[in-house]
Amino acid sequence: MIVRISMEGQYELDGADTSELNDLDNAAVAACQSGDEARFHENYDRLLQFVRTHGRAVADDHLGASDLILPPPDVTLEEALSEFSGEGLLPS
Numbered sequence: 001m002i003v004r005i006s007m008e009g010q011y012e013l014d015g016a017d018t019s020e021l022n023d024l025d026n027a028a029v030a031a032c033q034s035g036d037e038a039r040f041h042e043n044y045d046r047l048l049q050f051v052r053t054h055g056r057a058v059a060d061d062h063l064g065a066s067d068l069i070l071p072p073p074d075v076t077l078e079e080a081l082s083e084f085s086g087e088g089l090l091p092s
Contacts, residue, residue: 044073
């Protein structure tokens with residue numbers, strides 16, 4: 001799975017990471033929908049850190065599509081509300 005963090009780059013994650021990535025996504029969605037900005041940023045930072053540490057950076061000249069595009073690290077709660085809706089970024 002190729003995950004792009006907007007304004008940062010792409011990372012390739014193993015399929016085995018999908019479950020934990022989905023759990024982190026769900027936590028960010030729940031915090032976002034509750035309007036808890038501090039909890040949202042805490043959970044979203046954990047999600048980004050997971051991608052960065054479990055993923056392998058994809059070369060800048062890679063032309064393949066991303067399977068998942070995450071908002072930039074500095075996304076606001078208001079911006080996230082339009083991105084993190086329903087099932088979140090990762091459909092279950």
